[in-house]
Every structure is written in C-alpha cells, then in structure tokens.
Amino acid sequence: MGVAARAAVAAGGEVLGIMPRHLMRPEHAAADLGTLVVVETLAERKQKMAEASDLFVAIPGGSER
Secondary structure, three states: OHHHHHHHHHOOOOOEEEEEHHHOOOOOOOHHHOEEEEEOOHHHHHHHHHHHOOOOOOOOOOOOO
8 A cells, every 4th residue: 555655646646544543553654645544443444434535446465565
C-alpha cells in the first residue's frame, strides 16, 4: 500500500489512510503521504473506508520489505 500511496502523491493525488490503533507501527503509518485517520477497531476502519470511498480496487501485494 505504501508504494501505491507514494505513486499517487507523486502523480498529484491525495491519500487517505485509515488504520486501527492496534496495528500502528511507525514504519506502517506513513502520515507524511497524506491524511492518516486512526480508529479503534477493524469494523470502524471498514465503516470509515466505506464513508470516504466511491469505489474499492483490490490489488495484489504484500510487505515492502
């Protein structure tokens, strides 16, 4: 996701990240790429993502490491 976020920013796009607090680690929370919203649960994350989205695109990928 970080690669996609950096590419979006480089192309002039906006990035909104929504992450549950229990998954927060500095290397995953790239707040410098856009807006980062921290929520308490995965259910709250799903709800906020649905509210902020017009559509979803699933892409393959994994860790950047």
